[in-house]
Amino acid sequence: MGEDGPRRLPEEGILSSRAERARGQLYGRRKGPKLRSAQADLLTSLLPALTVEPAQAHQPRTCFGVPVDDVWLEVGFGAGEHLYALAQTNPHVGLIGAEPFVNGVAKLLSKLKDDVDIQQRVRIHMGDARDILAALPGGSLSRVMVLFPDPWPKTRHHKRRFIQMAILDAIAAALRPGGQLRFASDNPQYVAWTLERVLAHDAFFWAARRKQDWSIRPADWPSSRYEAKALCGPPCYFVFERR
Numbered sequence: 001m002g003e004d005g006p007r008r009l010p011e012e013g014i015l016s017s018r019a020e021r022a023r024g025q026l027y028g029r030r031k032g033p034k035l036r037s038a039q040a041d042l043l044t045s046l047l048p049a050l051t052v053e054p055a056q057a058h059q060p061r062t063c064f065g066v067p068v069d070d071v072w073l074e075v076g077f078g079a080g081e082h083l084y085a086l087a088q089t090n091p092h093v094g095l096i097g098a099e100p101f102v103n104g105v106a107k108l109l110s111k112l113k114d115d116v117d118i119q120q121r122v123r124i125h126m127g128d129a130r131d132i133l134a135a136l137p138g139g140s141l142s143r144v145m146v147l148f149p150d151p152w153p154k155t156r157h158h159k160r161r162f163i164q165m166a167i168l169d170a171i172a173a174a175l176r177p178g179g180q181l182r183f184a185s186d187n188p189q190y191v192a193w194t195l196e197r198v199l200a201h202d203a204f205f206w207a208a209r210r211k212q213d214w215s216i217r218p219a220d221w222p223s224s225r226y227e228a229k230a231l232c233g234p235p236c237y238f239v240f241e242r243r
């Protein structure tokens, strides 16, 4: 980041220190259809052991049940397909998932319930990812993933989009140099919004050179439920590097 910090875009009067106190809610509903009883049980039997409170994120590596080499954060994991697949294929990584939608958390718990090994390396914050980002020490993450975030298409709702310059500041602070911010969306307006902001932010570098670099999902990037839905257009996949 340069001496003057990242450039602000005009419509982002958000998250100044005053606004931060009265910060707006970014996400929509927290509850969906009534949970099946087995899912509801997991919220009381399994979730407490896997929960990471923001206060514990001050030492993120110690949150896990086993030593980990790297810590990754997934913002808004939905039903957890992507997070669970990453945990299966990256045994030395500790994964923190933040998701305020109770039904999504219950779905991830259903995937984790019989996998004691993976339970050691996954921690869940059933709430706003901003609280985890704010608590993490500088340079403590190797990867932050924001996949198919809610596009909030109406102009008056743009301030609820997760990608904002102030949140990019927080992501940049939490990532170590060389760490990655991975972003995907099928919404062309949100893609343009994100590129405009990330490329204006001094902390991030985008190495893509050809269309294939962003139009094809990398092999080490599992799919997610919203990718399968992709209602607005072909998904785009971005890997931004922390300088």
Ligand SMILES: C[S@@+](CC[C@H](N)C(=O)[O-])C[C@H]1O[C@@H](n2cnc3c(N)ncnc32)[C@H](O)[C@@H]1O
Pocket (backbone or CB within 6 Å): 026, 027, 028, 075, 076, 077, 078, 079, 098, 099, 100, 101, 104, 127, 128, 129, 130, 146, 147, 148, 149, 150, 162, 224, 225, 226, 227
């Ligand atoms: C459109 S869904 C995508 C879910 C998943 N990433 C996927 O690709 O299938 C967006 C998710 O982000 C979550 N979300 C929205 N704002 C959030 C925030 N501030 N922190 C964490 N999760 C958030 C929502 O609850 C929702 O489940």
